[in-house]
Amino acid sequence: MGPVPLTLLLSISALTVLGSAAVDNPTGDDDYTWPKRKVPLVQEKQTVHLGSSEFLAKPQTELHGICGIECQRGLPEPSLDDLEQLLSYETMYDNGTRTLTTITIQELNISDDWMRASGSRSRRKREVYGTDTRFTITDKQYSLKYPFSTSVKISTGCSGVLVSPKHVLTAAHCIHNGTDYLDGVQKLSVGVLKERSRQKGKGRKGKGRKGKGKRKNKEEEEDEEEEVINENIEIGEKQERKGKGKGRRNRSRRSTNSKQPSFRWTRVKQMQVPKGWFKGISENVVADYDYAILELKKAQKTKYMDLGVIPSVKNLPAGRIHFSGFDDDRPDKLVYRFCSISEESNDLLYQYCDAKPGTSGSGVYIRLKEPGKKKWKRKIIGVFSGHQWVDVNGMQQDYNIAVRITPPKYAQICLWVHGDSSQCLGT
16 A cells, blocks of 8 residues: 555645544543553662673564463463562663663552453464555654654664653663664664755745734644644545545655655663563563663754553554654654554554564554543554464464553653652652
8 A cells, every 4th residue: 555645635624623532422422531640669679780791682573472362361360579679770881881770669559450451362473464554754844743753663663652851762672682782783873863954945845824813822723733743644545445445555655755754863871671571580471571762862853742641542442552663664654653552462563564674662552531631642552562372271372462561661751861760759
């Protein structure tokens, strides 16, 4: 399938967007509201210095032998000691040195069932099959605007998402194979989409536009732009699937003629990986901790996306996930997709979103209303891990998997980003 003709969707009005939202939520109740919940407090206990990494590991495109959803249902709930071991973490610095930090968890409610797994049993061969439902964002008027602008490219070939001006959330396997850091991580860089330099003498488009109406503030303008852009893409997806291919070649040509943005590369200052990802710690839950934080040397001006925690994705009305990344079969092009969750466990989201290697590390997000407000907000609720093989009733089955952000993981990532998880005791 060719790139979505996003430029043709600009004529769809904001009224259509609001109408679409009303159809999704006809009752207008709070099922579409971000839940308020308290998260535990993660604090550093002890930090010890380790030897330098050899950086000899090779990337893995697929993981095998992962404990599947039936297997996970048979595992006991982790104790406080287990969680403190799994959430302890290693820090790699740009000079190659490493430290290991153990942590303590306070105010953790062990009985807090933050997720109840669903019972679906559907199995399908994944990655991409049949009709490819991915959408290439070729036009800079979309790729440089929120939420697509939060997506970044990792120099090891993965994707990531900005969660602060200086921090990128990505998959752990994009920098570490469970035993050692990947070759190339010692000079790790992150690419943020930017607009190509304008030619001299050309001013900003639309400058000096007439109009005496009340001027909206920047936040209101961003909110309206975000709604129009993202709802138009979803409407475009429906139109594309209903069509029979008429004019698709011409639409693709018009879309790809748009000037594409380039990357602004920034070196990584340090990175953190949870101990639960390391082999030998807990073979049954290694996939549950496939996430990492990269701290950049230079803060970015690009708008970032907040983290969120929800009890269940599948049980949400019209519950589906969204994520964008840089699939390696479409080099340097941002690719967007969304789909419904098929199954979920305490730590993993099993879904059938079309994806290719290179998308790993993308931030998986959903869109809900802020409590007590009519404003909609997107938050990252997981990290796309990729195509993995899991054990299901003694047989190997394949899925596209995302690691979900649980309250303890939320607190840990908050510690990495802010240096103090007490700043994030509530979502």
